[in-house]
Amino acid sequence: MKQISLMNDLDEALTILSKDGEVTYHKDFYSGSESKQLFEELLKGLNWQFDELIMFGKKITTTRKVVWVADSDLSYTYSGVKKNPQEWSAPLLGIKQKLESFCGHQFNSCLLNLYHHGDEGMGWHSDDEKELDQNSPIASLSFGGRRKFSFRHKKDLSKASLFLDDGSLLLMQPPTQTYWQHTLLKTKVAVEPRINLTFRKINHAS
């Protein structure tokens, strides 16, 4: 199995995948002080809830907490469970604006995940739900503890891994979700809590 590992000590954008999609990593999208402030605002200013998903036909509740934010006219089913969106808060709107001008794309929803410890992660999946606009990138922002993230090609199982730093942006362009899965790995090393935001574009129900 081919393994690509990247050290994230460059300042400019790093290209993560070699084929079947495009992912770039932008280490210092936010400065350390901006990230610290945004982490606190997001932690305190949103209604964090345990996530519910269907696994092996059973509804389970995660220890990780989530918030789903979206324009009020949207609904979204994720991991088999329909989500009810919260409204955009001021800090989130500020982040969305900065992202949109950087990416040249508009987003209408954001899934936030709060990982309290290293023993909370997210298993292999693609963000390829049918509601998502296939032509839109997914922009993943990280605040707090530095965590390892991997991609795995669905056919040849090749991998690409990197660490997602505090204040970093991982930009996943189409058709990345069609060909690759990704995961946030658990770790036994002590890590700070982390908040991840994935900005998405959901199609309006026709």
Ligand SMILES: O=C(O)CCC(=O)C(=O)O
């Ligand atoms: O926390 C992360 O970096 C990954 C989150 C993710 O993959 C998702 O929300 O779909």
Ligand SMILES: [Fe+2]
């Ligand atoms: Fe994901």
